[in-house]
Amino acid sequence: MAVTVKKAKTDSIINAVQEASGVDLSVCFQCKKCTSGCPVAKLVKSPPSEIMRRLHLDAGDELLESDILWMCVSCETCSARCPMGIDVAAVMDALRHLAIKKGASKQEGNVPLFNRAFLKTVQMFGRTYDIAMIAAYKIGSLKFANDTEKFPTMLKKKKIALLPSLGADRKTTKRIFKKAKQKKEAGK
Numbered sequence: 501m502a503v504t505v506k507k508a509k510t511d512s513i514i515n516a517v518q519e520a521s522g523v524d525l526s527v528c529f530q531c532k533k534c535t536s537g538c539p540v541a542k543l544v545k546s547p548p549s550e551i552m553r554r555l556h557l558d559a560g561d562e563l564l565e566s567d568i569l570w571m572c573v574s575c576e577t578c579s580a581r582c583p584m585g586i587d588v589a590a591v592m593d594a595l596r597h598l599a600i601k602k603g604a605s606k607q608e609g610n611v612p613l614f615n616r617a618f619l620k621t622v623q624m625f626g627r628t629y630d631i632a633m634i635a636a637y638k639i640g641s642l643k644f645a646n647d648t649e650k651f652p653t654m655l656k657k658k659k660i661a662l663l664p665s666l667g668a669d670r671k672t673t674k675r676i677f678k679k680a681k682q683k684k685e686a687g688k
């Protein structure tokens with residue numbers, strides 16, 4: 501029996517994602533290697549391979565409400581594992597941008613606060629600085645006592661540095677943030 505492949509509408513999400521990410525999504529053959537390596541796959545309703553499949557099926561704006569967009573930690577494991585060289589993490593980024601642009605974003609819990617704290621410290625110190633980020637997050641969330649029991653072990657194992665990195669290129673980072681702000685203001 502002949503199979504009819506429906507051509508994506510020009511204003512479809514898949515076109516917008518391909519344009520924003522520069523990724524050719526058509527080569528995905530659903531091997532699910534992206535999902536098997538994704539640290540949040542078991543916590544979300546649609547793991548990365550399913551997002552890819554739904555994009556192929558010309559999903560509508562409901563795709564922008566997927567919880568993985570705000571659970572994804574941008575570790576890029578999916579991109580590294582994809583045998584077709586698809587940058588799945590870039591697809592997630594593109595979907596996040598679209599979700600914000602279309603007002604469809606459903607950022608769960610304190611995810612927006614965490615994102616702001618992270619970006620602010622990168623902007624200020626040129627690289628992520630854990631102590632400042634934790635302080636900003638705790639002040640914002642008012643959950644001062646949460647997870648503090650892990651702090652001594654993390655310090656002992658050098659998972660957290662008390663001082664910001666001296667090797668960070670703060671000038672370049674500031675320039676990147678400035679450019680991103682200008683692009684945002686220009687609506688690009």
Ligand code: SF4
Nearest residue numbers: 528530531532534582
């Ligand atoms: S690893 Fe690549 S080819 Fe396999 S399902 Fe994921 S995106 Fe598709």
Ligand code: SF4
Nearest residue numbers: 538572573575576578
């Ligand atoms: S970048 Fe996001 S989607 Fe990809 S493996 Fe990491 S958490 Fe999962």
